[in-house]
Amino acid sequence: MVRDAVPKRRAEFATGRACAREALGAIGIPPSPILQGDQGEPSWPTGVVGSITHCVGYRASAVARIEDLRTLGIDAEPNAPLPHGVLADIALPDERKALEEHAGQNRRVCWDRLLFCAKEAIYKAWFPVMRSWLGFHDALVDFDIHTGGFRGVLVAPEEAVDQDLRTLTGKWLVREDKLLAAVTVPGVSAEGLRA
Secondary structure, three states: OHHHOOHHHHHHHHHHHHHHHHHHHHOOOOOOOOEEOOOOOEEOOOOEEEEEEEEOOEEEEEEEEOOOEEEEEEEEEEOOOOOOOHHHHHOOHHHHHHHHHHHHHOOOOOHHHHHHHHHHHHHHHHHHHHOOOOOHHHEEEEEEOOOOEEEEEEOOOHHHOOHHHOEEEEEEEEEOOEEEEEEEEEOOOHHHHHO
């Protein structure tokens, strides 16, 4: 629970929620509290999807109407290497090999941290739709270092994954000392909402 958190965590929570209320206002949704769901996730107003992220010195939220996006996920991380030993916990063997190649082509990006960032964005897009856990080894992420795109392919059993979520695509970028990743899944049409 946030009320039991340290003051720094409570401040991050509050400023992230303030960003969310501002984002909702930008799409014409009246400001309202963004409460926590049963797993700690933001509970968005009916007809809205969204995501919140925060790291040291950065807070952001992205929202959309469900007819425009089915789901979305964003994450921000410092552009700094992951702590020792964490990469093995989050990366598949093919990802580790690709990260080494990317580092040889662009050393200003901490690729291990960007992988973490992209997988967090994937999870934040996945969870509101599937309402189930998605581990770091459940998605194989491939970066395009030229376009700033990435793709996450779910490695879970075929029958366990909504087909629209089997492959999730996103964008990444580096701004100052931050890494940012965003995943979006197209929404349903207005006709689909009435059916």
